[in-house]
Amino acid sequence: xxxxxxxxxxxxxxxxxxxxxxxxxxxxxxxxxxxxxxxxxxxxxxxxxxxxxxxxxxxxxxxxxxxxxxxxxxxxxxxxxxxxxxxxxxxxxxxxxxxxxxxxxxxx
Amino acid sequence: xxxxxxxxxxxxxxxxxxxxxxxxxxxxxxxxxxxxxxxxxxxxxxxxxxxxxxxxxxxxxxxxxxxxxxxxxxxxxxxxxxxxxxxxxxxxxxxxxxxxxxxxxxxxxxxx
Numbered sequence: 001x002x003x004x005x006x007x008x009x010x011x012x013x014x015x016x017x018x019x020x021x022x023x024x025x026x027x028x029x030x031x032x033x034x035x036x037x038x039x040x041x042x043x044x045x046x047x048x049x050x051x052x053x054x055x056x057x058x059x060x061x062x063x064x065x066x067x068x069x070x071x072x073x074x075x076x077x078x079x080x081x082x083x084x085x086x087x088x089x090x091x092x093x094x095x096x097x098x099x100x101x102x103x104x105x106x107x108x
Numbered sequence: 109x110x111x112x113x114x115x116x117x118x119x120x121x122x123x124x125x126x127x128x129x130x131x132x133x134x135x136x137x138x139x140x141x142x143x144x145x146x147x148x149x150x151x152x153x154x155x156x157x158x159x160x161x162x163x164x165x166x167x168x169x170x171x172x173x174x175x176x177x178x179x180x181x182x183x184x185x186x187x188x189x190x191x192x193x194x195x196x197x198x199x200x201x202x203x204x205x206x207x208x209x210x211x212x213x214x215x216x217x218x219x220x
Contacts, residue, residue: 034208044153046208055208087153091207095141095158095167102152 002026002093006086006100012108017078021103023071023088032092035064035073038102039084047086048073083107110134112204117214120194130187130204130211138162138182140207144189146200147213156202157189171197194218 003026013019023033031051036044046055048064051071061076075082088100116128130142144156157178158167166178177190187204194216201213 043203043210043212049208089153095143096155096169097143097158098155099153 001096002029002090002098004088004090004098004100006088006103008103009101010104010106012106013078014108015078015080019075019078019105021073021086021105023066023073023100025069025071025090025092028068029090029092031067032090033064033066033071034089034091035062036087036089037082037084038087044087078105080107110206110209112206112209112211114202114204114211114214117202117216119217119219121220122195122218124194125190125192126194126216128189128191128202128204128214128216130189132185132187132204132206135206137180137185142178142180142187143205144178144187145203145205145210146198147203148197148200151200154200159187191216 005024007022033051034046035048037047038044047058047062051066052064063074065072083105086103089097091097111133113131114128120126139161141158141160143158146154146156156169156172157176159178159180163180175193179188196218199218201215203213204211
């Protein structure tokens with residue numbers, strides 16, 4: 001099974017900061033990776049799919065990059081509503097579409 | 109629009125059973141594989157089970173094999189998860205998902 005390792009597990013940042021979260025796969029997955037944002041009590045919301053494609057309606061301050069085993073999610077200028085937990089998910093290995101362990105983004 | 113709505117969660121004693129449902133709308137349900145994903149309180153996301161578009165192939169995470177059964181009724185656009193022999197560690201919010209699209213989740217609490 002493909003394992004995804006996110007780093008960091010938690011992160012403190014300020015409004016306006018540029019933030020990068022990484023996701024490393026245990027084997028190559030091409031570009032079959034998505035990023036989600038989850039707020040307390042809510043379902044995950046997709047931000048990025050196919051590693052770098054921005055989901056419709058998602059602000060352009062979110063971007064994704066990478067392929068193979070190393071991926072990043074970047075938020076160019078943090079806004080108050082961005083403080084949440086972020087997850088990566090791989091779609092290369094059907095049917096077990098495994099997740100990273102999550103990165104909690106907190107206000108500094 | 110595409111929508112997934114889960115139901116059937118609740119509080120159940122260890123060893124008992126529960127069946128979750130997921131009503132799909134806004135897309136051709138019978139054309140897509142479907143998944144169940146869960147999230148224990150304060151924890152991360154865990155893929156639980158998947159079923160092929162036609163229901164002929166089913167897959168499970170090791171921790172639920174032999175206890176949970178995923179099924180679907182394409183005539184009713186509905187996905188199911190039959191959960192038997194429930195354990196405390198099955199306590200979680202259960203989401204149904206189609207690729208990147210998720211329902212709102214239903215809470216299952218296993219407690220005496």
